[in-house]
Amino acid sequence: MDHSDEKMLEAKIRDLFAIARKNREYRASNFLDPGQQNLAETVVRSFPGMEYYFDGGYKEAERKVLVAYPDFLKDEPFHAPLGALRITPKDPDEHPGHRDFLGAMLGLGISREKVGDILVTKTGADVIVKQEITEYIGLNLLKVGSTPVSVEEISLKELLAPERRYKEMKSTVASLRLDAIASLAFGISRSKMAPFIKGENIRLNFRVVKDPSTPVKEGDVISASRLGRAKVLEVGGQSKKGRIYVRVHKYIS
Numbered sequence: 018m019d020h021s022d023e024k025m026l027e028a029k030i031r032d033l034f035a036i037a038r039k040n041r042e043y044r045a046s047n048f049l050d051p052g053q054q055n056l057a058e059t060v061v062r063s064f065p066g067m068e069y070y071f072d073g074g075y076k077e078a079e080r081k082v083l084v085a086y087p088d089f090l091k092d093e094p095f096h097a098p099l100g101a102l103r104i105t106p107k108d109p110d111e112h113p114g115h116r117d118f119l120g121a122m123l124g125l126g127i128s129r130e131k132v133g134d135i136l137v138t139k140t141g142a143d144v145i146v147k148q149e150i151t152e153y154i155g156l157n158l159l160k161v162g163s164t165p166v167s168v169e170e171i172s173l174k175e176l177l178a179p180e181r182r183y184k185e186m187k188s189t190v191a192s193l194r195l196d197a198i199a200s201l202a203f204g205i206s207r208s209k210m211a212p213f214i215k216g217e218n219i220r221l222n223f224r225v226v227k228d229p230s231t232p233v234k235e236g237d238v239i240s241a242s243r244l245g246r247a248k249v250l251e252v253g254g255q256s257k258k259g260r261i262y263v264r265v266h267k268y269i270s
Contacts, residue, residue: 023056026053026057027056027060029046030060034061034085037067038064038087042087043090045072045082045083046083046084048082048131051079051238055222057069057083061085066087067088068087068088069085069086071084074099074173075134075173077178078133078134080132080133080145082147098147098148099145100145100148100151101151101173101176102144102168102170103142103143103144103168103175104141104142104161104168105140106165107164107165112139113137114137115135115137117161117162120161120162121161121166122154125157127154136177143171143176145176151170155169155170184269186266189256189261189263194232198233198237199214201263202265203241203245203247214228215229218242218243219239219240221239222237223238223240245268249264250266251264
């Protein structure tokens, strides 16, 4: 996300909060990736008396909508306008991947910001989308690539957890710097990781980061060119030598 994109998103988030405050109602954004969610949280501070939360349809969601509302509405019932679809290849021997499912939906003219997480399983994929486009996808998505598919609407409670494989690492680090955590996650020495980061090969929560000393926190997602993707699952206490315990998942594609 470059500077102009950040400014545009910031303006959209400000409008969202302004409208929710003016109309005294709940308002939901389109889907935001983790980097965009971080940016949105900085905008919130400019709106005293307003509350917000993120919702991606299930607990571990990565892409989420931002819901803004005046604080006096906090006890009023509201459900984010999210829907879920199950896409199943008609040939059980066909196994499209994440990019295939996403590409098929975008090929219908749907904006990426209307689509949340895509949970790929052995039998197809469950997709979280904005409620407003569920019917359109259901009627028009006939193929994923060259594979004929069926589409059915399901409830968010029916979502299947993605069958995601990972390698877990537990260790201690001197500090929660990006180069230290990325070194642990991808099995590269810290001295080699620093220039790798400076070369713009690392994204932290979907944003390119060039400073090896950038702080990392629990829940952050690190993507490295040619090396893969990892998530900081847990930041614990300190060892007797003052080092910090961390637990990281390196995803295996």
